Amino acid sequence: MISKTVVNKVPKKDKKQALLDSALALFVDQGFHATSTASIAKKAGVATGTLFHHFASKDALLNHLFMAVKLEFAEDISQGILTRGQTGKDLKSDAEHLWQHAIDWALQNPIKQRFFLQYSMSSEVDATIREQAMNSVLHFVVVLIEKGQQQGIIADFPIPLMLANCHGQYLAAIRYFTDHPQWGDDVSQRQASFELFWRSMKVD
Amino acid sequence: MISKTVVNKVPKKDKKQALLDSALALFVDQGFHATSTASIAKKAGVATGTLFHHFASKDALLNHLFMAVKLEFAEDISQGILTRGQTGKDLKSDAEHLWQHAIDWALQNPIKQRFFLQYSMSSEVDATIREQAMNSVLHFVVVLIEKGQQQGIIADFPIPLMLANCHGQYLAAIRYFTDHPQWGDDVSQRQASFELFWRSMKVD
Amino acid sequence: MISKTVVNKVPKKDKKQALLDSALALFVDQGFHATSTASIAKKAGVATGTLFHHFASKDALLNHLFMAVKLEFAEDISQGILTRGQTGKDLKSDAEHLWQHAIDWALQNPIKQRFFLQYSMSSEVDATIREQAMNSVLHFVVVLIEKGQQQGIIADFPIPLMLANCHGQYLAAIRYFTDHPQWGDDVSQRQASFELFWRSMKVD
Amino acid sequence: MISKTVVNKVPKKDKKQALLDSALALFVDQGFHATSTASIAKKAGVATGTLFHHFASKDALLNHLFMAVKLEFAEDISQGILTRGQTGKDLKSDAEHLWQHAIDWALQNPIKQRFFLQYSMSSEVDATIREQAMNSVLHFVVVLIEKGQQQGIIADFPIPLMLANCHGQYLAAIRYFTDHPQWGDDVSQRQASFELFWRSMKVD
DNA sequence: GATGAATGAGTCTTCATTCAT
DNA sequence: CATGAATGAAGACTCATTCAT
Numbered sequence: 001m002i003s004k005t006v007v008n009k010v011p012k013k014d015k016k017q018a019l020l021d022s023a024l025a026l027f028v029d030q031g032f033h034a035t036s037t038a039s040i041a042k043k044a045g046v047a048t049g050t051l052f053h054h055f056a057s058k059d060a061l062l063n064h065l066f067m068a069v070k071l072e073f074a075e076d077i078s079q080g081i082l083t084r085g086q087t088g089k090d091l092k093s094d095a096e097h098l099w100q101h102a103i104d105w106a107l108q109n110p111i112k113q114r115f116f117l118q119y120s121m122s123s124e125v126d127a128t129i130r131e132q133a134m135n136s137v138l139h140f141v142v143v144l145i146e147k148g149q150q151q152g153i154i155a156d157f158p159i160p161l162m163l164a165n166c167h168g169q170y171l172a173a174i175r176y177f178t179d180h181p182q183w184g185d186d187v188s189q190r191q192a193s194f195e196l197f198w199r200s201m202k203v204d
Numbered sequence: 205m206i207s208k209t210v211v212n213k214v215p216k217k218d219k220k221q222a223l224l225d226s227a228l229a230l231f232v233d234q235g236f237h238a239t240s241t242a243s244i245a246k247k248a249g250v251a252t253g254t255l256f257h258h259f260a261s262k263d264a265l266l267n268h269l270f271m272a273v274k275l276e277f278a279e280d281i282s283q284g285i286l287t288r289g290q291t292g293k294d295l296k297s298d299a300e301h302l303w304q305h306a307i308d309w310a311l312q313n314p315i316k317q318r319f320f321l322q323y324s325m326s327s328e329v330d331a332t333i334r335e336q337a338m339n340s341v342l343h344f345v346v347v348l349i350e351k352g353q354q355q356g357i358i359a360d361f362p363i364p365l366m367l368a369n370c371h372g373q374y375l376a377a378i379r380y381f382t383d384h385p386q387w388g389d390d391v392s393q394r395q396a397s398f399e400l401f402w403r404s405m406k407v408d
Numbered sequence: 409m410i411s412k413t414v415v416n417k418v419p420k421k422d423k424k425q426a427l428l429d430s431a432l433a434l435f436v437d438q439g440f441h442a443t444s445t446a447s448i449a450k451k452a453g454v455a456t457g458t459l460f461h462h463f464a465s466k467d468a469l470l471n472h473l474f475m476a477v478k479l480e481f482a483e484d485i486s487q488g489i490l491t492r493g494q495t496g497k498d499l500k501s502d503a504e505h506l507w508q509h510a511i512d513w514a515l516q517n518p519i520k521q522r523f524f525l526q527y528s529m530s531s532e533v534d535a536t537i538r539e540q541a542m543n544s545v546l547h548f549v550v551v552l553i554e555k556g557q558q559q560g561i562i563a564d565f566p567i568p569l570m571l572a573n574c575h576g577q578y579l580a581a582i583r584y585f586t587d588h589p590q591w592g593d594d595v596s597q598r599q600a601s602f603e604l605f606w607r608s609m610k611v612d
Numbered sequence: 613m614i615s616k617t618v619v620n621k622v623p624k625k626d627k628k629q630a631l632l633d634s635a636l637a638l639f640v641d642q643g644f645h646a647t648s649t650a651s652i653a654k655k656a657g658v659a660t661g662t663l664f665h666h667f668a669s670k671d672a673l674l675n676h677l678f679m680a681v682k683l684e685f686a687e688d689i690s691q692g693i694l695t696r697g698q699t700g701k702d703l704k705s706d707a708e709h710l711w712q713h714a715i716d717w718a719l720q721n722p723i724k725q726r727f728f729l730q731y732s733m734s735s736e737v738d739a740t741i742r743e744q745a746m747n748s749v750l751h752f753v754v755v756l757i758e759k760g761q762q763q764g765i766i767a768d769f770p771i772p773l774m775l776a777n778c779h780g781q782y783l784a785a786i787r788y789f790t791d792h793p794q795w796g797d798d799v800s801q802r803q804a805s806f807e808l809f810w811r812s813m814k815v816d
Numbered sequence: 817g818a819t820g821a822a823t824g825a826g827t828c829t830t831c832a833t834t835c836a837t
Numbered sequence: 838c839a840t841g842a843a844t845g846a847a848g849a850c851t852c853a854t855t856c857a858t
Contacts, residue, residue: 164379176368252842423843566804609808659819
């Protein structure tokens with residue numbers, strides 16, 4: 001009786017998290033529409049109704065998932081920035097750290113990375129959610145660009161345009177490295193990918 | 205009775221084209237899965253069964269459409285290249301023409317442009333079709349890059365990486381200009397978008 | 409091949425009618441909500457999808473059914489009026505014919521009668537449909553009351569009130585006779601039911 | 613800790629009554645099947661499980677509610693009879709009092725009145741409960757009719773038939789007055805509704 | 817008594833596809 | 838070639854009810 005409480009105790013939030021995990025895997029694997037709510041529940045080891053107890057709808061689940069993954073990414077990146085020493089001294093080196101860290105994250109979280117690729121521009125995710133998530137993530141880049149422009153290191157193009165361009169180059173890079181996994185560890189290729197990015201931003 | 209045949213006669217291929225047109229509009233507007241074959245047929249003014257006379261399945265229709273739009277784009281771009289005078293003299297000016305022409309096409313074909321954005325990376329289109337279409341379009345760019353590298357004008361990074369990067373920047377640009385239509389006619393912004401692209405490619 | 413056409417020929421509208429028939433029986437037997445669309449289709453011998461090919465929704469099916477039954481009733485009653493000889497001479501006898509005919513119809517169409525009882529006031533049927541149907545049926549009664557009031561035979565109360573009262577008495581009568589089937593053929597009871605009705609309407 | 617018990621103490625039966633109140637409002641508003649037990653609990657401010665502590669099932673709740681409302685009505689009517697002076701002297705005046713009082717009750721308790729209209733004949737309420745409730749209420753009427761027949765004032769038709777007829781007329785009247793609220797205070801209409809009823813019952 | 821997370825059978829409805837005409 | 842009624846498997850979502858706390 002005493003131990004029963006201990007033994008059967010299931011960590012709270014476990015089911016909700018299990019649902020999110022299953023959904024992530026299945027959405028990436030089969031796409032949103034091809035994944036049934038029943039299959040998500042089954043993979044998570046819960047009843048179909050449980051999904052709808054935690055999320056109002058299949059769409060709500062996707063939106064929630066999207067936000068969660070984006071935040072996780074943002075947190076990881078911001079940790080990386082903080083743990084470095086006196087940042088701001090050498091902007092290019094800061095930028096490179098950011099870039100490589102972001103790509104590392106993608107390579108180390110291949111499912112989440114594919115999730116980004118598939119849903120970052122998909123209309124299946126709510127436009128507002130997408131924008132919100134995007135801003136939270138791209139904030140680092142805005143800060144970096146503004147600082148660089150003040151220092152005369154980064155070209156003086158409109159920030160929104162540069163931001164869009166950064167995002168596009170980042171998506172292209174992670175797609176490239178996941179399509180060709182063997183090159184993800186190739187220092188020269190990794191270096192090249194950053195160079196392409198940096199050249200477009202820096203002043204001549 | 206006699207005239208009826210004449211009057212009602214619909215030019216051949218009209219129905220097939222009507223189906224493609226309707227499908228394009230609806231797929232862009234509502235997404236692939238949210239668009240029923242019935243609604244496509246209705247918008248095209250034909251019976252539901254007719255769609256399956258012309259296309260083996262809904263998927264086949266999407267693939268066909270994808271290929272058709274990509275080819276149309278490729279053709280338009282290649283026309284643009286041919287109609288220019290002695291190309292090859294000034295590589296940067298060639299590249300700029302290509303870039304601006306490609307963006308113009310997107311701005312002048314907004315539905316098709318959105319179609320690109322939504323389906324270029326979607327798993328709903330067959331991977332082989334996608335790749336095939338991609339190559340046909342990007343071929344111009346390969347040619348350009350190779351020539352530039354030989355001339356020592358374009359940086360000597362691996363071509364597949366540069367290609368992926370180009371594609372990413374292009375998608376970012378057309379998304380930017382369609383999200384902010386008022387800037388599509390702004391020469392300085394258009395110029396800036398090319399500059400970003402060109403800097404990343406050229407040697408320092 | 410020749411006979412095939414004849415043999416396999418299924419009368420058009422058969423499936424739609426079969427669905428209506430099945431729905432009538434099941435709705436009366438189990439109630440609207442307790443009847444699944446699947447069971448209706450099954451009883452009608454068609455696929456589940458077929459129901460939705462003919463009716464936009466389960467609700468639409470109920471509304472359609474309600475209207476159809478009401479019209480059938482109205483038509484039967486109006487036939488009864490027309491086939492009688494010089495009507496209008498003796499108003500009381502006209503009224504009695506109408507009353508007994510209406511009760512006969514209910515006794516001879518027990519399922520449809522129960523359908524009336526259950527759905528005439530149910531909120532499951534669209535309010536507009538209900539009113540529309542009601543008016544078409546009660547029109548005879550309005551005509552009768554107005555004529556009677558002009559002749560000084562029928563009491564001069566507000567017509568809508570009298571109409572509501574008639575309807576209430578009719579529903580009570582058919583419920584009474586179907587709850588006690590053995591009295592439906594009892595002339596004195598049938599006579600009594602009319603007398604109750606007529607006394608309330610006539611002038612003293 | 614001590615005061616907590618006192619402060620939070622909710623008067624017993626409060627929750628049960630709250631559930632009945634919420635159920636009444638929702639059943640009338642949305643119908644029985646369209647009302648979820650969860651919504652009843654929510655409106656009552658209790659947990660979903662609590663409903664099932666007080667009522668064995670959703671059906672049991674409806675039956676309980678039906679009986680309670682009917683009894684409340686019966687009690688109110690019987691109070692009205694008792695508080696009048698020497699009843700029985702003038703039967704018609706007694707009947708009119710009964711009739712007007714019953715209609716007043718309906719007008720003053722619109723939700724309960726709608727509840728009657730919707731569930732008095734609905735198969736969702738247990739047939740036995742319905743009959744039981746009906747008898748308890750109509751008992752006054754039986755007494756009245758029998759007395760009237762003995763006195764030769766009321767027509768000598770079978771009592772069950774007259775009862776059913778009374779009920780039908782009553783339902784019609786309250787529906788009429790709630791559909792047209794402005795006439796509920798119109799003395800002549802109220803008088804007319806009684807006259808219709810009384811004429812059908814009295815001897816010529 | 818009270819709670820509310822969990823259940824899973826059951827519901828309506830959609831839709832790509834077929835085929836007799 | 839064209840039609841559109843028919844199909845039936847599959848899907849998202851609901852909800853009365855249970856039970857561990």
